[in-house]
Amino acid sequence: MTKEERIENIKKLSGTDVRKCMKCGKCSGRCPAFKDMDIKPHQFVTMLGKGKLDELLACKAIWNCLSCMACVERCPRGVAPAAVVEAVRDTVVRMQGNNGIKAEEIPPIVDELIPQQLLVSAYRKYNK
């Protein structure tokens, strides 16, 4: 996959229209994990719009996002920043071993959080 294809793929995975973002910052205003995130929720949307793929893939924030969906809940324009976060996370996971991630490859810093986080995320996603 080229860079452009990957960006398009993330947009497709997230299922949200990043152009709809008005840059009001309400998502970051509510985010409970804001302090721990190196890229803030509103920046995820803007950066994806601008195609800043490398920064997105390298960030720690995808592992700090609680998937609480507060940002999605609050957005006045129907943009889903958490979906972007998840799409980036999925992409990172798929890029490492194509279709999955080995337990030892998960950064040790977020080791304890991961199972629960993915569980919650999946639960929210599939129980809509």
Added chain:
Amino acid sequence: MQRIGVFICWCGSNIAATVDVVKVAEVMKNEPGVVFSANYQYMCSENGQQLIKQAIKEHNLTGIVVGSCSPRMHEATFRKTAEAAGLNPYMVEIANIREHCSWIHKDMDEATEKAIILVRTAIAKVKLNAPLTAGESPVVKRALVIGGGIAGIQAALDIADAGFEVDIVEKNATIGGRMAQLDKTFPTLDCSACILTPKMVDCAQHEKIDILSYSEVEDVKGFVGNFNVKIRRKARYVDETKCTGCKVCMDKCPSKKGLNAFNMNLNTRPAIHIPFAQAIPNVAVIDPEQCIKLKTGKCGICQKFCGVGAIDYEQKDTFIERQYGAIVVATGFKPIALDAFNEYGYADNKDVITSLELERLMNAAGPTNGVLLRPSDGTHPKVITFIQCVGSRDSSGCGKPYCSKICCMYTAKHAMLLREKYPDTEVHVFYIDVRTPGKNYDEFYRRAVEQYGVDYIKGMVGKVYNENGKLMVQGSNLIDNEQITIESDLVVLATAIEPEPSVRKVATLLTASIDTNNFLTESHAKLRPVESPTAGVYLAGVCQGPKDIPETVSQASACAAKVIGLLVKDKLKTNPCVAIPDEMMCNGCSQCANVCAYGAITYVDKEFRLGGGKTEVRRVASVNPAVCQGCGACTVTCPSGAMDLKGFSSKQIMSEVEAICKK
């Protein structure tokens, strides 16, 4: 014996919070001449007015003082109240204890003390008031509209449809104004010419409308209902009654290098020309600065080719004088000069253009037939950068401190149209704020972003410079906290708008007030937004403040409603506060007539009895109360002190001074 009533208003808490209204009313009970004093929450309310009416009747009051808001607000209200109770309406005085007291002072004792003095002053004045009766003056059933843009056109059509004669005075050779220059209009994107030109044709065909194009208002005399206006009809060197608009002269004219102002000087036109295809009237005009015949006397080609003999090189400016009952000012706007904004490189780069220039470049009837081509080399621009707020919201002195209001919307429109027509172009917009209040406006702007993918960048441009033939736009992106440089092919400046400079002359002639930005001032910012403080003068369009087409049209129609309301009256009540000479003191020196700006003072020979059966004929001043505006210039000029002003007599003002100074 004077029987004065005093009424102190609380104005809710507006007055009562800082002025001890009960105390003021109590103190006034002991004032000589005062027989009744009361206070009430809202004097201007139905109940408050009832209180005044009752007191006038019960206590047989000869004059009343209302301590309330500014007389500019409710003097008329309380005069009507007094009249309804059988008291002459001019036996009412207002003590302004709100705007001039409670609202500006914080200390209760201080404000109360001042309120007492202000009410005492009003009592001192009202004791010397005399009953006055308003006179009547006839109304000329014809309206003048100054400016033939969309505001003037709409106002004229509405007034004419109500059955009144209307003249439109337009300084250019055609009506249509700025709207005729536009390509599409937001938020519906319908073509400007398609909605404007039918209205222009309606004007031309309306039996009640007379279009005086290429004309200017030269002088205005008179007053509401009776304006006498002198209009200069500039020499167009073409007989308007003969010219058929065939344009043969335009083809034959050898002097074709004149800048085409209608196309924002982006191309040229012949010396004899019709401004644009749908011009009304469709009559040619010769630019005397450019015409070879008029400059050197040799040429005359257009005259030779004109089939109807309409060309007349000998034509001179002519003047006509007409009477009007009401005047609508609709003088419009122009984009500001960008001399003070070197940072955008407008003067140095042909490809840095204003939005109005872009409007012409995108217009099918424009210099490029609607194909967007760069002014410098005629190529298609691929990257276009818009800069908003150029000269707007600038209090540094270079630009205008106000928001020009229309730029956010037309920039979104331009960006959208460009992306639609040329999907391969990249469009960036630098903005400080995007302001899109209005029906379907924000949706329109969001469509530019979401549907057309226009890149809106929060931040301003600091520098536009040319590097190897490319325009480099350097600005900030505040959301990403970075400085960015965009390599652009075309830069479009959303230039601030300002009132058309000719408005100053019009305002002076009409004695209409104008603010520091040359916008005409409305009578009341909220409740009388289309009236000028000068009676009989109404304001439509951008001459009053920045506004877009829908707002301009609403204001023009509002003006028309006001004008119709005035013109249906046969007679108007005149201000009875006019000058009055004491004939026994007047020595006929003519000083007062010299200072009168209205020509209201004439001299008559009158016979006076000297006693012992003898009489003497003397020349004395006589004031026409229908013409006198009541300024009082004559009263001070009169060397013998014979002239006085009703309602503001010397005795009244002297007693006010005394009341204020009394310790």
Added chain:
Amino acid sequence: MQEVTTEKKEFTPNIVAFCCNWCSYAGADLAGSSRLTYPANVKIIRVPCSCRVNPMFILKAFQQGADGVILCGCHPGDCHYVTGNYYTRRRMSLLFSFLSYMGIEKERTRVEWVSAAEGARFSAVMNDFVKTVTELGENKRLTDLRIKEGK
């Protein structure tokens, strides 16, 4: 004549302001509705135009114990009555030189142009004028002593 002795208390001048109905009075109203403060010892008399103000009114004010008189009108060129404020300007420049001949400091009188849109300017002008007159102190010239003593 008996020397009038005043106690050394804080001096607040008494100021008469003449304001034309169309510009300055409206400017004063705007100062009010914008809640822009100026001292309470300024009291405004409404006149149709600044040209209605007879120099006699100003002399009368000083005679009655005013410490300062200010006259406000429309900006030159913006007079509601076309030329009224030009007459004011000429008359007052004559009157003011006469006043200084009488020994009344010229700072006690002033002509200012304030438009209906200049509420902030009205307040600033009044604050400045009151400050100037306060510094000058009580006006003792031309004053009717009976009035100053409150008799």
